[in-house]
Amino acid sequence: MIVTLEWYLWLSAVLFCIGVAGVLTRRNVLIIFMSIELMLNAANITFVAFGRFLPDANGQIFVFFVMAVAAAEVAVGLAIIITIFKHHSSIDIDKVNLMKW
Amino acid sequence: MEAILFIITALIAVVSALLVITGRRPVYSVLFLILTFFCVAILYVMLGAQFIAAMQVIVYAGAIMVLFMFVVMLLNLRDKQKWEVSTALRNVLGFAVAGCVLLITASALKSSFNATAELNKDYGTVGAVGDLLFQRFLLPFEFASVLLLTAIIGVVMMVKRRRKSDDPEPQELSATPTEGGTGS
Numbered sequence: 001m002i003v004t005l006e007w008y009l010w011l012s013a014v015l016f017c018i019g020v021a022g023v024l025t026r027r028n029v030l031i032i033f034m035s036i037e038l039m040l041n042a043a044n045i046t047f048v049a050f051g052r053f054l055p056d057a058n059g060q061i062f063v064f065f066v067m068a069v070a071a072a073e074v075a076v077g078l079a080i081i082i083t084i085f086k087h088h089s090s091i092d093i094d095k096v097n098l099m100k101w
Numbered sequence: 102m103e104a105i106l107f108i109i110t111a112l113i114a115v116v117s118a119l120l121v122i123t124g125r126r127p128v129y130s131v132l133f134l135i136l137t138f139f140c141v142a143i144l145y146v147m148l149g150a151q152f153i154a155a156m157q158v159i160v161y162a163g164a165i166m167v168l169f170m171f172v173v174m175l176l177n178l179r180d181k182q183k184w185e186v187s188t189a190l191r192n193v194l195g196f197a198v199a200g201c202v203l204l205i206t207a208s209a210l211k212s213s214f215n216a217t218a219e220l221n222k223d224y225g226t227v228g229a230v231g232d233l234l235f236q237r238f239l240l241p242f243e244f245a246s247v248l249l250l251t252a253i254i255g256v257v258m259m260v261k262r263r264r265k266s267d268d269p270e271p272q273e274l275s276a277t278p279t280e281g282g283t284g285s
Contacts, residue, residue, distance in 0.1 A: 001104045002103070002104065003103050003107045003141070003147070004216075005214050005216045006136050006210060006213070006214070007107060008113075008148070009210055010109045010146070010210065011114070011115070011144075011190075012139060013201065013203060013206040013207065013210070014115055015115065015118055015137075016202070016206070017199040017200070017202050017203040017206075018118045018119060018121075018122060018199070019118070019122075020195075020198065020202050021122060021195050021196050021198075021199035022121065022122030024187065024191075024194070024195030024199070025187055025192050025195035025196065027121060027187055028127060030127050030130075030169065030172065030173060030176075031121070031122065031124070031127065031130055031177075033169075034120070034121055034130055034131070034134050034169065035122055035166065037134065037161075038118055038121065038122075038134065038137065041138065041141050043159070044141070044145060044153075044157075045141060045145075046146075047111070048145055048148050048150045048153060049148060051148075051150070052149050052150065052181070052218075052224075052225075053214070053216035053218060054216055055218075055219070055220050055224065055231060057224065057225075057233060060150050060152065060153050060225060060230055061230065061233050061234060061238050063150075063153050063156075064153065064156065064230070064234065065238075065241060065245055067156055067157070067160050067161065068245040068249065069245070069248065070161075070165065070249065071160055071164065071165055071249070071252075072248050072249050072251075072252035074165045074168055074169070074247045074278070075168065075251075075252050075253070075256050076252050076255055076256055076259075077108065078168055078169070078172045078256075079255070079256040079259040080207075080219050080259065081172060081176075082172065082175070082176075082259075082260055083260070083271065084177055084258055091176065091178070092103055098152040
């Protein structure tokens with residue numbers, strides 16, 4: 001049984017949906033952020049899998065840039081989380097509701 | 102042989118991803134996410150992307166998760182607190198939406214992809230990726246470095262400790278009246 005492209009795509013889809021469930025279910029901001037990173041990794045697996053099986057070398061370039069953007073996003077997001085924690089003294093996502101109606 | 106390795110790695114990745122989102126303490130979630138990233142790096146090596154696998158370990162597992170661990174330790178979070186327990190409705194709806202997303206992506210996977218598998222010898226090596234990065238994708242590469250610089254500046258500005266009262270300007274320097282006053 002050889003590993004085809006569909007195997008990797010299924011794995012990527014399952015990881016992505018686990019990330020979606022984590023974002024929607026948890027109230028801790030850090031866990032939500034980690035689930036977002038999980039979703040980004042699932043998309044990266046899809047890129048690399050298509051790059052290998054098409055074959056196309058540009059998939060890995062896109063993964064490179066996704067990683068760079070994810071690193072910048074994590075840094076800024078964690079700084080925002082620290083600022084929220086300084087203000088509210090808790091990281092409950094339900095308390096961050098200033099822009100809610 | 103490759104199928105066995107794929108199945109084992111994929112199972113470990115999925116199980117540790119599930120443990121990330123249902124972890125009791127944030128530290129456990131961070132550690133399980135590191136395990137997931139290592140499994141993804143193994144998958145990248147199986148897909149022939151050696152450079153990206155090394156980048157995954159260095160950048161994701163080595164830098165981003167270290168940042169997460171810093172923040173978890175800084176915020177000094179204990180176990181799952183009382184405020185953190187979600188209602189049952191939220192859990193059910195969250196998993197239902199995730200199931201719907203899986204259904205949508207599964208419908209896209211119905212068609213079979215006829216994908217060939219011949220690769221040239223230097224596919225995925227540092228040289229091949231570097232060739233593309235510095236010739237065809239040079240502009241996005243430079244933009245990525247500007248983006249990282251912007252992120253660094255933004256983070257430092259946000260988390261900098263601000264003193265309540267800055268030092269007032271010495272009187273002899275503000276001989277001429279300024280327009281709006283020097284409000285600090």
